[in-house]
Amino acid sequence: MVTRTALGRDLAELGWDERFAAEAEGAPGDAFPARVVAEQRGAYRIAGAGGELWASPAGRVRRAATGATELPAVGDWVLARARPEGDRATILRVLPRRSAFARRAAGRDTAQVVAANVDLVLIVTSLNRELNVRRLERYLTLAWNSGAAPAIVLSKADLCADPAPAVEEVARVARGVPLHVTSVRDGRGLDALRAHIAPGRTLVLLGSSGVGKSTLVNVIAGSAVQEVGDTLADDRGRHTTTTRQMIFVPGGGMIIDTPGMREVGLVGDEDALARAFDDVADVAARCRFSDCRHAGEPGCAVADSLATGALPAERWESYVKLRQELALQAERDDPLLARAAKARTRSVHRGQKDLYRQRRR
Ligand SMILES: Nc1nc2c(ncn2[C@@H]2O[C@H](COP(=O)(O)OP(=O)(O)OP(=O)(O)O)[C@@H](O)[C@H]2O)c(=O)[nH]1
Ligand SMILES: [Mg+2]
Ligand SMILES: [Zn+2]
Numbered sequence: 345m346v347t348r349t350a351l352g353r354d355l356a357e358l359g360w361d362e363r364f365a366a367e368a369e370g371a372p373g374d375a376f377p378a379r380v381v382a383e384q385r386g387a388y389r390i391a392g393a394g395g396e397l398w399a400s401p402a403g404r405v406r407r408a409a410t411g412a413t414e415l416p417a418v419g420d421w422v423l424a425r426a427r428p429e430g431d432r433a434t435i436l437r438v439l440p441r442r443s444a445f446a447r448r449a450a451g452r453d454t455a456q457v458v459a460a461n462v463d464l465v466l467i468v469t470s471l472n473r474e475l476n477v478r479r480l481e482r483y484l485t486l487a488w489n490s491g492a493a494p495a496i497v498l499s500k501a502d503l504c505a506d507p508a509p510a511v512e513e514v515a516r517v518a519r520g521v522p523l524h525v526t527s528v529r530d531g532r533g534l535d536a537l538r539a540h541i542a543p544g545r546t547l548v549l550l551g552s553s554g555v556g557k558s559t560l561v562n563v564i565a566g567s568a569v570q571e572v573g574d575t576l577a578d579d580r581g582r583h584t585t586t587t588r589q590m591i592f593v594p595g596g597g598m599i600i601d602t603p604g605m606r607e608v609g610l611v612g613d614e615d616a617l618a619r620a621f622d623d624v625a626d627v628a629a630r631c632r633f634s635d636c637r638h639a640g641e642p643g644c645a646v647a648d649s650l651a652t653g654a655l656p657a658e659r660w661e662s663y664v665k666l667r668q669e670l671a672l673q674a675e676r677d678d679p680l681l682a683r684a685a686k687a688r689t690r691s692v693h694r695g696q697k698d699l700y701r702q703r704r705r
Contacts, residue, residue, distance in 0.1 A: 379420070390433065
């Protein structure tokens with residue numbers, strides 16, 4: 345396997361390590377590892393030891409993918425082979441991901457990987473628009489589900505007279521998650537953000553359109569690599585960035601800039617939810633019955649905490665809503681679960697029919 349050429353970008357700089365190398369073992373001799381740095385309508389820009397080139401997945405890779413999440417995504421490590429033409433490559437295999445931020449795309453039922461093999465998920469929300477903690481809870485659930493650590497950026501602090509109340513509100517729904525208040529106008533919080541960047545490390549910036557993701561990328565990269573929205577369009581969601589793209593920070597480190605998200609559809613499991621709602625999980629753990637459904641059982645700590653206000657009602661309702669959404673999705677995604685659910689309904693119907701029959705007799 346080719347791991348370095350004369351043109352070479354050090355693979356370790358791109359995030360390659362022994363674990364990926366072990367996954368790549370047994371690859372054909374002419375295959376080389378590369379990282380997906382951009383995606384445009386099914387074509388992938390990959391960066392490897394020999395530089396960058398465009399690549400497309402082998403037919404076999406496309407056919408084997410049972411869903412969109414199995415196709416390459418920005419941040420993925422792939423094994424590729426140069427085509428005879430030389431300037432293009434074929435993706436032979438996507439190496440197992442260490443982390444993946446996925447969500448359900450707008451208007452679609454299927455999950456989509458937004459960024460793969462990231463170390464830190466930076467959720468950006470601006471301080472001059474109405475802060476939406478419910479939306480933030482969704483992002484945090486997805487972030488915990490990704491396998492990467494989350495951090496929150498409250499941007500445009502210069503447009504907010506007093507960020508303190510917002511910071512407090514956010515801290516309540518994001519216990520223990522690093523929180524950065526930033527402004528590119530007065531430079532606030534930027535050094536703390538830069539501290540997350542290191543050679544071989546990958547960050548992804550996520551959030552609504554217009555919150556200043558690309559602006560932060562430019563400031564951190566030290567040059568205008570990404571186009572940003574004009575000031576008039578400020579916060580109106582112009583969707584300036586249209587593709588996901590990995591940017592190399594001079595001195596080492598990578599940032600994936602993403603288009604503003606319209607919808608943050610949930611993907612994940614109970615574990616991710618329990619981490620995003622660790623306060624709720626803590627309370628529920630104190631219920632008398634370990635299988636408490638928090639629906640009027642005696643000794644229910646949730647009911648007690650709601651009564652005293654220790655657990656805010658909105659927080660609990662949000663948790664219940666997201667849990668239902670996840671359960672519904674899990675049923676949709678898992679044919680076995682779906683069949684079980686259908687069988688359940690059928691047996692209920694059958695039971696009802698039997699009941700009617702008995703009554704008629
Ligand atoms: N006042 C102020 N404006 C900012 C700040 N950061 C970004 N902006 C402005 O916000 C607008 C949108 O910034 P972008 O960086 O394009 O936002 P984005 O999140 O990348 O948006 P999409 O690419 O559409 O998802 C631009 O006019 C920026 O100049 C900030 O810290 N303070
Ligand atoms: Mg942008
Ligand atoms: Zn309970």
